[in-house]
Amino acid sequence: MKTFIPPDFRVYIEHERCRRCKRCLMNCSFDAYTFQDRVTPDDSKCVGCNRCAVFCPEHAITISNTPIGYREHPLWSMKARKDIWKQSETGGVLLTGMGNDQPFRIYWDHIVIDACQVTNPSIDPLREPMELRTYLGKKPDAVSVKMDRDGKLELATELLPQIEINTPIIFAAMSYGAVSLNVQKSIAMAAKEFGTLWNTGEGGLHEDLYHYGSNTIVQVASGRFGVSSEYLKIAVASEIKIGQGAKPGIGGHLPGEKVNLDVSKTRMIPQGTDALSPAPQHDIYSIEDLRQLIYAIKEANGYKPVGVKIAAVHNVAAISSGIARAGADWIYIDGFRGGTGASPTIIRDHIGIPIELALAAVDERLRQEGIRNSVSIIAAGGIRNSGDVAKAIALGADTVAIGTAALVALGCSLCQKCYTGNCAWGITTQRPELVRRIDPEVGAERIYNLLRGWSLELKEILGALGLNSIESLRGSRERLRGIGLNEVELRILGIKHAGE
Amino acid sequence: MRSQELLWRTKDPEILRQLGKDISGCGLSGIINIRGQRISGEAIRCSIACQHDRGNGLGGGFAAYGIYPRYRDYYALHIMYDSHDAKNSTEDYLDHHLSVELGERIPTRPVPNINKPPLLWRYFVKGRKEEEGDFEIADDEYMVKIVMGINATIPGAFVFSSGKNMGVFKGVGFPEELAEFFMIDEYQGYLWLAHNRFPTNTPGWWGGAHPFNLLDWSIIHNGEISSYGINKRYLEMFGYKLTLMTDTEVVAYLLDLLVRRHKLNLNVASTVLSPPFWKDIEKSDDKEKEAFTALRMVYGSAMLNGPFAFIFGFTRGMVGMNDRIKLRPFVVATKGDNFYMASEEAAIREICPEPDKVWSPRAGHSVIVELDRSVTV
Numbered sequence: 001m002k003t004f005i006p007p008d009f010r011v012y013i014e015h016e017r018c019r020r021c022k023r024c025l026m027n028c029s030f031d032a033y034t035f036q037d038r039v040t041p042d043d044s045k046c047v048g049c050n051r052c053a054v055f056c057p058e059h060a061i062t063i064s065n066t067p068i069g070y071r072e073h074p075l076w077s078m079k080a081r082k083d084i085w086k087q088s089e090t091g092g093v094l095l096t097g098m099g100n101d102q103p104f105r106i107y108w109d110h111i112v113i114d115a116c117q118v119t120n121p122s123i124d125p126l127r128e129p130m131e132l133r134t135y136l137g138k139k140p141d142a143v144s145v146k147m148d149r150d151g152k153l154e155l156a157t158e159l160l161p162q163i164e165i166n167t168p169i170i171f172a173a174m175s176y177g178a179v180s181l182n183v184q185k186s187i188a189m190a191a192k193e194f195g196t197l198w199n200t201g202e203g204g205l206h207e208d209l210y211h212y213g214s215n216t217i218v219q220v221a222s223g224r225f226g227v228s229s230e231y232l233k234i235a236v237a238s239e240i241k242i243g244q245g246a247k248p249g250i251g252g253h254l255p256g257e258k259v260n261l262d263v264s265k266t267r268m269i270p271q272g273t274d275a276l277s278p279a280p281q282h283d284i285y286s287i288e289d290l291r292q293l294i295y296a297i298k299e300a301n302g303y304k305p306v307g308v309k310i311a312a313v314h315n316v317a318a319i320s321s322g323i324a325r326a327g328a329d330w331i332y333i334d335g336f337r338g339g340t341g342a343s344p345t346i347i348r349d350h351i352g353i354p355i356e357l358a359l360a361a362v363d364e365r366l367r368q369e370g371i372r373n374s375v376s377i378i379a380a381g382g383i384r385n386s387g388d389v390a391k392a393i394a395l396g397a398d399t400v401a402i403g404t405a406a407l408v409a410l411g412c413s414l415c416q417k418c419y420t421g422n423c424a425w426g427i428t429t430q431r432p433e434l435v436r437r438i439d440p441e442v443g444a445e446r447i448y449n450l451l452r453g454w455s456l457e458l459k460e461i462l463g464a465l466g467l468n469s470i471e472s473l474r475g476s477r478e479r480l481r482g483i484g485l486n487e488v489e490l491r492i493l494g495i496k497h498a499g500e
Numbered sequence: 501m502r503s504q505e506l507l508w509r510t511k512d513p514e515i516l517r518q519l520g521k522d523i524s525g526c527g528l529s530g531i532i533n534i535r536g537q538r539i540s541g542e543a544i545r546c547s548i549a550c551q552h553d554r555g556n557g558l559g560g561g562f563a564a565y566g567i568y569p570r571y572r573d574y575y576a577l578h579i580m581y582d583s584h585d586a587k588n589s590t591e592d593y594l595d596h597h598l599s600v601e602l603g604e605r606i607p608t609r610p611v612p613n614i615n616k617p618p619l620l621w622r623y624f625v626k627g628r629k630e631e632e633g634d635f636e637i638a639d640d641e642y643m644v645k646i647v648m649g650i651n652a653t654i655p656g657a658f659v660f661s662s663g664k665n666m667g668v669f670k671g672v673g674f675p676e677e678l679a680e681f682f683m684i685d686e687y688q689g690y691l692w693l694a695h696n697r698f699p700t701n702t703p704g705w706w707g708g709a710h711p712f713n714l715l716d717w718s719i720i721h722n723g724e725i726s727s728y729g730i731n732k733r734y735l736e737m738f739g740y741k742l743t744l745m746t747d748t749e750v751v752a753y754l755l756d757l758l759v760r761r762h763k764l765n766l767n768v769a770s771t772v773l774s775p776p777f778w779k780d781i782e783k784s785d786d787k788e789k790e791a792f793t794a795l796r797m798v799y800g801s802a803m804l805n806g807p808f809a810f811i812f813g814f815t816r817g818m819v820g821m822n823d824r825i826k827l828r829p830f831v832v833a834t835k836g837d838n839f840y841m842a843s844e845e846a847a848i849r850e851i852c853p854e855p856d857k858v859w860s861p862r863a864g865h866s867v868i869v870e871l872d873r874s875v876t877v
Binding site: 116119120121123128129131133135139140141142143144145147148152153154155157159162367370372373394465466467468469471472473474475476477478479 | 737765
């Protein structure tokens, strides 16, 4: 069938610069190049990942959006037209990767942070201590402390286990299968080195990663891939995955092309089969079932923390209250910008709500009910920089989780072709020749650097705010102001407008 | 004023160093006699007047303990009203919920600079629990409910003091003018706090002056609580209603929560408010480390961050403390049975020229002075 879809990108090669080294051919995993006397690109195959351009030693490659001359129409955008052509050619569900890319309002960009002037001194993080340490877990409302004969304090309340992290940034769940083992290795090494947590996602835990257990959260999703007693025990905590921001209401999606021998072993499924997690957890049809599963997992994992991950949806505040009361140690809220390895485009782009609003609503609801201490909140889904981190914490998050940002650190250029398994950057692929493109040591260094940079910036922000500890920013919405937001938005975010 | 005048006359750097005052927010002063001997309010007036330049005339006040021995078993409610309507509604409310032993105007003298004071009344009351369920709660809890009830629901009425055998006197003006206005020199107390205010963040209104009080807790504060936003939301979770548009209120309520409701002793409560840094916690032994870590984990939202020094008083003592990196001045001195705390050493030496000991407490370390155990008040 003749395709009507115009190419998304135009690949331009400056042949005067090109020395015909063919590195572009080697690097392109989408076969967009052929060589006949000289390099010839096929625009229709280009996904715009820019791997070739970055690795061209002569900087001879330029990729641009195809300048197409279709008549403009505000309703019938080019995307709308292309999607219809695609479906009329395939009859299928359109797939995509990454988080929602539609131009919905980005609330982070309408929130600004306070700073000290005159009446309270700002603090210089290079000269004064500045604390980012955070504990995740269920905390009591009060503790009792005894004083022994020498006047030394002694704790008289037994606390449930808490997980200490050195910065309020952890890694989002990205499963083995969706991403390569080298990606998981890079993230796990960085997490261990920095003193924070990484999350297996729903694809099980590869044996090579067992020794990162004390920095690992293992996920239990509806497919139960790779879940075993050992898996639950080896990690510092478990997480029940109910939903994911990129695809609320549906289960995980791993195309069979990505299920090689190693993935099949780790997930405990046959090689080459699609790993489609059921939409719901079939033993959780309501909140009381969730409670049972939480405690069943606690029995299995040795009474370590058990978190619950949900997608941000309309009723997220009430749902979170239920989760807190069901006994979860944390609630992981994933906004609609949260990424994915594969999701139906229609789900990704139309279901779910922004993390900023969901987080604000959940924190406020838990406080109104007086149960905020009993559960930690992890906010995820579109955290791009340390400014977003600070704003999320001020809105009420205990920590944020980053997924897309960590992959960008490894080279991801957001081409959204994760579901094809052909990632030229070696991230969302299982093809051995592509997986090799990430050296875990180098990958870990890049991700560690990102954590370090953001953490230093967080200290600068705290210092400007006149604070020397992250818990004094947590939930302190008084230090935020909105710009260009209407009254409903301000009320939900619980912040004043700039100038007030 | 004296030092200001000298300052204008001299350019000698050594004299400047000695006389120059930092204009940094507010002035604090506190005195306690640990034998419970009562002292005239004149002393605290002199001490706070010495710190005139630390305020801007928009707020001052005093807390005095031991001043109502005749009514020591009654809660003394000091209430300000902006209208007779507010007074009538409040008195109806009081009659409905409490037995009022005596209600009278708080005595005042006319003072030129004290303009348009609100109606100032005091009532000596006992709880009269009539509503079902009230019988199960303690007297103090019941009084807190009454005070919060008036402050949150009756427009134009504000309870600014609610302890037994103690009282707060405060308003808009310089503290020495307010001392004159409230006739502070005529009261005798074993524990005194005074405050001179330089409001920057909150409007100057009578209720907003320090000390802040709830039951027998009074607090005076110099500084700004940069963690106000989360401290407030944390307290709201426990049912406190923050109505005063100021950040000092959170300190008073946090102490109430930690000491009265969560039964932490003063030492531990001050550790919660101004906790040690993690690097220092790491150095303590295992048991203490566990205790400090738990306190920080559980009470992170109660930590006070930002520059402050405060003194709080209660029936049996006085506690002074600084923020974790000492961004506000705070000096302590002793002389015999008297303990002094102030923003400036000069304010102490003004009334106690030769103290036995003077020191500047370390950042984050609290100084707790309690009445001798043998003393009954």
